[in-house]
Amino acid sequence: MKMNLVDDLKWRGLIQDMTPETDEYLNNNKVSGYVGFDPTSDSLHIGNLVPVMLLMHLQKHGHTPVALVGGATGMIGDPSGKKAERAFLSEEQLRHNERGIAAQLRKFLDFDRAEGAAVMVNNYDWFKDISLLDFLRSTGKHLTVNYMMSKDSVKSRLETGISFTEFTYQLIQGYDFLHLHRTMGVHLQMGGSDQWGNMTAGTELIRRTGAGDAYALTAPLITKADGSKFGKSEGGNIWLDAERTSPYRFYQYWLNAADEDAVGWIKLFSMKEREEIEAIIQEHQQAPHERRVQRELAEELTIRIHSEEALARAQTASSILFGRSTEAELRALSVEELLEVFSGVPLFEISASTLTEGGDVVDLLAVHTAVFGGKGEARRMIQSNAVSINKEKVAEGHVVSRSEAINDEIIVVQKGKKNYFLIRLIAE
Numbered sequence: 120m121k122m123n124l125v126d127d128l129k130w131r132g133l134i135q136d137m138t139p140e141t142d143e144y145l146n147n148n149k150v151s152g153y154v155g156f157d158p159t160s161d162s163l164h165i166g167n168l169v170p171v172m173l174l175m176h177l178q179k180h181g182h183t184p185v186a187l188v189g190g191a192t193g194m195i196g197d198p199s200g201k202k203a204e205r206a207f208l209s210e211e212q213l214r215h216n217e218r219g220i221a222a223q224l225r226k227f228l229d230f231d232r233a234e235g236a237a238v239m240v241n242n243y244d245w246f247k248d249i250s251l252l253d254f255l256r257s258t259g260k261h262l263t264v265n266y267m268m269s270k271d272s273v274k275s276r277l278e279t280g281i282s283f284t285e286f287t288y289q290l291i292q293g294y295d296f297l298h299l300h301r302t303m304g305v306h307l308q309m310g311g312s313d314q315w316g317n318m319t320a321g322t323e324l325i326r327r328t329g330a331g332d333a334y335a336l337t338a339p340l341i342t343k344a345d346g347s348k349f350g351k352s353e354g355g356n357i358w359l360d361a362e363r364t365s366p367y368r369f370y371q372y373w374l375n376a377a378d379e380d381a382v383g384w385i386k387l388f389s390m391k392e393r394e395e396i397e398a399i400i401q402e403h404q405q406a407p408h409e410r411r412v413q414r415e416l417a418e419e420l421t422i423r424i425h426s427e428e429a430l431a432r433a434q435t436a437s438s439i440l441f442g443r444s445t446e447a448e449l450r451a452l453s454v455e456e457l458l459e460v461f462s463g464v465p466l467f468e469i470s471a472s473t474l475t476e477g478g479d480v481v482d483l484l485a486v487h488t489a490v491f492g493g494k495g496e497a498r499r500m501i502q503s504n505a506v507s508i509n510k511e512k513v514a515e516g517h518v519v520s521r522s523e524a525i526n527d528e529i530i531v532v533q534k535g536k537k538n539y540f541l542i543r544l545i546a547e
Contacts, residue, residue, distance in 0.1 A: 128173070141335070156187065162219055166350035188221050192292055194208075203279065224239065226423065261324055270320070290324075293321040297321065311340055322335050343380050367459055367460060376416070453526065481515070490540045508523060510531070
């Protein structure tokens, strides 16, 4: 039997807190609900996926999702979870970031369906025409300083200091909820648990202005089993923008998840139904070494964020390092993708002219580069059939031509089963 929205979110681990009667309201009404995304960058990262999933499930269950891009709130800066005040971004940078985030949000929601079509709004559109005096008279008078100081986002900063600008953030976000409530009939705000104080400021503002009922629902902040931060890798944030985080590295992040994390994450981030997810988890538990959960999660999310073609290329790149692959698969990758796949592998740069007339493989690997410590070692390994150039075994006497370089630039050398080296040809 299909679960209602609240039961579905609870099973997936997507509910941390709800205001009173939220579950009853959601289960008995068609609802418009919103999530806000401040444009602090021109790309979302995977830490932003949890509130995105709330919108996706809202729409899946027949409700109307509203994605708010915070062009105005981004100019102020949310103090929630921050030890110090954010640096202001220029208006030009904010407008650029807005466009990037809006484009990404359109990948997740259906804005064209006949019923429950998603809506995107920008709070700069209504704040740009409100004067400070009008805002203070019509809105500021409804929330007391005592009430605003009781919020964790403010209390945590009292010792180090919080500016009046950031102090008013909760009031500005609260007004967003009031505005959407009045103009679009939005009765629900959702977000991460760090937003609880800002969200309840909105429900309180709606109550005190006599505008009607309003509800708030938060999802927990995701942590990893080993205590490290979710959404981070050695290279920093895992971004949704392919220019910042390649589809290959994005795919690898999910594929390399610990079993304990992956079982929870597939509930959080997959749009598959409960029965299918439980079957995948059960199969995974019977043969953990096959990493069924990780593979399902990595494939679904890579397609959703990037494309099926990007997934195929990421899988090809993965098979080069960890499985059996061919020279043709190597040549299907760009230089940038090869360098990323073999990140951390020893890289030798030589003049392209070295191979113009062809180069003896022993000289290439032991003289022009340091793949081997000497010619004797190189010959012994080649004679034992343990050396490959671009995934093809080479014999003693083989002459490496410039045409063998992938995209005229990269030669992949494999010594034994696991030792890789790159040779990069540099034009003079």
